[in-house]
Amino acid sequence: xxxxxxxxxxxxxxxxxxxxxxxxxxxxxxxxxxxxxxxxxxxxxxxxxxxxxxxxxxxxxxxxxxxxxxxxxxxxxxxxxxxxxxxxxxxxxxxxxxxx
Amino acid sequence: xxxxxxxxxxxxxxxxxxxxxxxxxxxxxxxxxxxxxxxxxxxxxxxxxxxxxxxxxxxxxxxxxxxxxxxxxxxxxxxxxxxxxxxxxxxxxxxxxxxxxxxxxxxxxxxxxxxxxxxxxxxxxxxxxxxxxxxxxxxxxxxxxxxxxxxxxxxxxxxxxxxxxxxxxxxxxxxxxxxxxxxxxxxxxxxxxxxxxxxxxxxxxxxxxxxxxxxxxxxxxxxxxxxxxxxxxxxxxxxxxxxxxxxxxxxxxxxxxxxxxxxxxxxxxxxxxxxxxxxxxxxxxxxxxxxxxxxxxxxxxxxxxxxxxxxxxxxxxxxxxxxxxxxxxxxxxxxxxxxxxxxxxxxxxxxxxxxxxxxxxxxxxxxxxxxxxxxxxxxxxxxxxxxxxxxxxxxxxxxxxxxxxxxxxxxxxxxxxxxxxxxxxxxxxxxxxxxxxxxxxxxx
Numbered sequence: 231x232x233x234x235x236x237x238x239x240x241x242x243x244x245x246x247x248x249x250x251x252x253x254x255x256x257x258x259x260x261x262x263x264x265x266x267x268x269x270x271x272x273x274x275x276x277x278x279x280x281x282x283x284x285x286x287x288x289x290x291x292x293x294x295x296x297x298x299x300x301x302x303x304x305x306x307x308x309x310x311x312x313x314x315x316x317x318x319x320x321x322x323x324x325x326x327x328x329x330x
Numbered sequence: 331x332x333x334x335x336x337x338x339x340x341x342x343x344x345x346x347x348x349x350x351x352x353x354x355x356x357x358x359x360x361x362x363x364x365x366x367x368x369x370x371x372x373x374x375x376x377x378x379x380x381x382x383x384x385x386x387x388x389x390x391x392x393x394x395x396x397x398x399x400x401x402x403x404x405x406x407x408x409x410x411x412x413x414x415x416x417x418x419x420x421x422x423x424x425x426x427x428x429x430x431x432x433x434x435x436x437x438x439x440x441x442x443x444x445x446x447x448x449x450x451x452x453x454x455x456x457x458x459x460x461x462x463x464x465x466x467x468x469x470x471x472x473x474x475x476x477x478x479x480x481x482x483x484x485x486x487x488x489x490x491x492x493x494x495x496x497x498x499x500x501x502x503x504x505x506x507x508x509x510x511x512x513x514x515x516x517x518x519x520x521x522x523x524x525x526x527x528x529x530x531x532x533x534x535x536x537x538x539x540x541x542x543x544x545x546x547x548x549x550x551x552x553x554x555x556x557x558x559x560x561x562x563x564x565x566x567x568x569x570x571x572x573x574x575x576x577x578x579x580x581x582x583x584x585x586x587x588x589x590x591x592x593x594x595x596x597x598x599x600x601x602x603x604x605x606x607x608x609x610x611x612x613x614x615x616x617x618x619x620x621x622x623x624x625x626x627x628x629x630x631x632x633x634x635x636x637x638x639x640x641x642x643x644x645x646x647x648x649x650x651x652x653x654x655x656x657x658x659x660x661x662x663x664x665x666x667x668x669x670x671x672x673x674x675x676x677x678x679x680x681x682x683x684x685x686x687x688x689x690x691x692x693x694x695x696x697x698x699x700x701x702x703x704x705x706x707x708x709x710x711x712x713x714x715x716x717x718x719x720x721x722x723x724x725x726x727x728x729x730x731x732x733x734x735x736x737x738x739x740x741x742x743x744x745x746x747x748x749x750x751x752x753x754x755x756x757x758x759x760x761x762x763x764x765x766x767x768x769x770x771x772x773x774x
């Protein structure tokens with residue numbers, strides 16, 4: 231009786247899914263931040279986001295903005311402030327598309 | 331969005347012996363012999379000689395009865411190979427003459443031989459031959475056990491093969507085994523294979539499909555949304571002289587409802603009444619679900635009343651289906667009023683109910699109400715469903731409350747409502763969409 235579950239576009243597309251969860255050899259700056267040499271894009275995002283939460287880097291006046299500390303700045307293009315909305319895109323920069 | 335149970339197919343009731351050997355464990359049966367704790371039979375290694383000496387030491391101290399020996403054999407077989415288990419059985423018979431294995435002893439071995447990772451049926455044949463030579467000719471129960479075990483092990487082709495062999499050589503399996511096999515075939519084989527199987531068993535062994543068989547097939551056809559086939563099967567059913575029961579009507583109605591065919595569902599309901607079959611709660615739930623789904627919430631509401639008048643109290647499924655229908659028609663407030671109504675009647679809303687309403691509120695741009703609902707859900711530790719999660723995240727992103735969207739994301743991951751991948755990709759695409767809109771100046 232369960233109507234067909236609304237499937238995520240990403241889950242249907244093996245290429246996109248692989249893009250998200252495949253382990254990738256990290257570039258040097260990211261390697262230092264993550265503390266490991268391989269991770270997936272999803273793992274990287276989760277790590278960055280939990281780092282932000284742990285160190286309370288969200289701007290107290292505007293939750294949607296992150297005040298980067300030195301470590302974060304080193305992986306997010308050296309910006310002093312980053313919007314939460316651009317976080318996925320910024321993380322993605324470290325994971326260039328694989329040549330087909 | 332909602333789950334509706336259509337009921338279960340009848341389980342074999344006429345089988346004279348326990349279906350699964352698990353009921354042979356002594357703890358379930360009173361036994362007069364000094365108790366041997368069943369934990370003693372927890373074999374750690376499949377070493378045959380160790381098992382043999384353990385049996386020797388047990389049989390020399392206490393006099394194990396059939397239950398004990400059977401559970402001893404069962405626990406050894408569960409971690410060992412079929413051949414070793416047979417050797418152990420031989421050893422047990424030899425060293426402990428008081429032990430005379432019965433049918434159930436061989437059925438233990440049979441179950442394990444069916445689950446054995448062997449590309450052929452040879453271990454099963456081995457056990458069956460062993461059984462016959464011990465004077466127990468395989469019967470209907472044996473066939474049932476073997477077929478079920480093979481199906482559970484995913485060896486459906488072997489199950490069919492064994493079914494045929496049993497019918498040819500021993501006795502024709504009963505309708506429970508037959509229906510079980512048909513059900514398994516429905517799950518993983520095309521319809522044509524099932525018809526072939528039915529035709530073959532009918533012509534060679536005289537086994538005819540009964541009402542349960544037809545219900546299974548119709549259910550399967552409904553799930554694959556094959557409308558024409560449903561109609562054909564219903565006609566065939568009449569030709570064969572079967573009178574559909576409530577359960578079958580419910581199944582047919584479900585088929586129409588899944589295809590959003592409200593009128594046909596009502597037709598089925600009327601036909602039921604014509605034929606004097608009393609609709610049950612499931613019938614009404616299905617009908618209300620179908621009508622709500624096909625955008626006829628008003629009529630669905632009418633049936634809610636009829637249902638209550640007939641003495642079937644609407645349950646959480648009924649209300650949730652109706653709310654879903656109202657939400658589809660953008661009448662969220664009506665749906666919310668129903669929430670109050672159901673609470674008044676002492677019907678507790680569940681996760682599906684809240685998810686439906688949350689989705690409805692977000693779609694109707696009544697975000698505050700939606701957030702309110704989300705807080706309640708979070709407080710109660712309820713899981714979000716995919717649709718509700720996605721709309722909520724999108725709404726937050728569109729309103730520029732990105733931090734809130736991240737909070738929902740965190741909750742979805744933490745409560746394991748969705749997989750990390752699903753939760754993240756929804757968030758990512760929502761943000762991407764909003765950033766794009768902002769660049770184009772569509773929103774501030």
